[in-house]
Amino acid sequence: MTAPPVKRRPAVPLVDPARCTGCGWCVAACPDHLLELHTQAGRKSSVLPPAQRERCTGCVQCIPVCHFGAIRMKRLDGGAAA
Ligand code: SF4
Numbered sequence: 001m002t003a004p005p006v007k008r009r010p011a012v013p014l015v016d017p018a019r020c021t022g023c024g025w026c027v028a029a030c031p032d033h034l035l036e037l038h039t040q041a042g043r044k045s046s047v048l049p050p051a052q053r054e055r056c057t058g059c060v061q062c063i064p065v066c067h068f069g070a071i072r073m074k075r076l077d078g079g080a081a082a
């Protein structure tokens, strides 16, 4: 019997806090509710917490809803951003 295929997560979102306005659209768009709004130095920004990284499917649904170009996908194999 062969093992089931491993679900691949080629990339996860990386938020640029300098561009993020904390609007929360990406948080609402994630079907698995993995993104969170964090406040640092009085500014809100979206974060994929390390504990949630493993659960991210790389579906990219959080990307097009960001109107500020604050999210890019970071490949997990260390390659260039997708
Ligand atoms: S890539 Fe998909 S699963 Fe991962 S944080 Fe974005 S919307 Fe959620």
Ligand code: SF4
Residues within 6 Å of the ligand: 015, 019, 020, 021, 022, 023, 024, 025, 026, 027, 045, 046, 065, 066, 067, 068, 069, 070, 071
């Ligand atoms: S949609 Fe963009 S600007 Fe809004 S919280 Fe997410 S990353 Fe930040």
